[in-house]
Amino acid sequence: MVRTRTRDTVTPLPLPRRRRSPMFLLVVVFIGAGVLAGQYAYTELDRRSPVLMVARDVPIGQVITADDLASVQVSADPQIATVPAGRLAETIGRVAAADLTAGALLAETQTTDAMTPGPGQQLVPLALKPGQLPARGLRAGDRVLVAAELTDPGQETRAVTKDLAAVVDRVGEADPDGVRVVDLLVGPGAGGFIAREAMGGHIALILTSRRDAA
Structure with missing residues (x-):
């Protein structure tokens, strides 16, 4: 009796899983951080409001003119005294109650209708x-x-x-x-x-x- 020999069935081994490179994960993290930073910056910019800034030095007692002030967008703490830019017209013509320094935000208390003391005071x-x-x-x-x-x-x-x-x-x-x-x-x-x-x-x-x- 002749015996026939058959080949053994070979089962292929599973391929190893490809691990993601640490550099790839780092790139993903940076992209996510950039998106969040952009959203935060946009939110903060959206919260800014226009206020009056001193455009040039104004000594105490001098009448304030349009050239002395400028409008800037700021995101300031509500406790910081500022003057809304919409009040520019009513601020022009007032008197500096203190020395105003260029670049500083204007405060309500830094202007007055007239300097004191007045006549007879x-x-x-x-x-x-x-x-x-x-x-x-x-x-x-x-x-x-x-x-x-x-x-x-x-x-x-x-x-x-x-x-x-x-x-x-x-x-x-x-x-x-x-x-x-x-x-x-x-x-x-x-x-x-x-x-x-x-x-x-x-x-x-x-x-x-x-x-x-x-």
């Missing part, structure tokens, strides 16, 4: 402690009475009081000890008296009427 600065001011604070335009304690040179034990009307021109920031400098507008001849009494600490401000909130 004196501006006197007072460095006052918390107990010499109303707890609710003061703002420009408030009307106050300056309560001063006068000591009669002839009778040291006798004290008399004298209240003088004044208008708050500006209120400074408090220092670490809580002292604030308050600029007051007073009538002629009263500035020197108030300043001397304030240096001795014999003075306080009494709020009589509040300026309407803007």
